[in-house]
Amino acid sequence: MGQVFSADVSRIRQWQNLMHDITEITENTVRDFEAEARACLDWVGRDDSMSEDLRPRDQKERETTTNTGASLMQAIGGIALALRVNGNIIQGAQDDAHEAIDNASGKSGKH
Template identity: 55%
Template sequence: MGEVFAADVSRIRQWRTLMGDITGITGNIVRDADAQARPCADRAGQEQATAGELRDRDRREHDGSRKTGTSMMQAIGRVFRALKVNGRMIQGAQNDAYDTDMSGRR
């Protein structure tokens, strides 16, 4: 007797829905953070001697945060898409197996 494969597609759908919700909630977070930080971008330092150094540091930190946030959003989107594709493939395989079993073919 062969191995039996079974997967709970409803759980995959639950996780896909959750990841879709997370994507929707966080989808604009990088853009929103940029918009909120923009008014303060040139306010670093009051003294001329330190202003340039502080602006450069702030710009590097902001760029790093933007890159990290963008990477995280891309990863969340990829997990969402993978769950979507995986769920469809597993559901299709189970449907095919069920149809084959119901038709009496083996």
């Protein structure tokens, strides 16, 4: 007997929605981090040798953290998009199969 393919589109949609929610959470977290980081830019000082040494490292760490968060957000968003596309394809195949079964049973009276 051949292999059977089965997919639960509602579960795919649940995961898609979860990934979308996580994307929004990540986006908000990155935005909040950037706002909070701007609020404390002067913590390294302003005009002394220590601030001259720390400021570039501090700026690099802030940029790296922001870039990492943005990359994570894009990756999770990509997963949500892939799940949506997959769900649409599977739903379309299931709808087509159901329609074909309905058409065939309507003609023959059997299914």
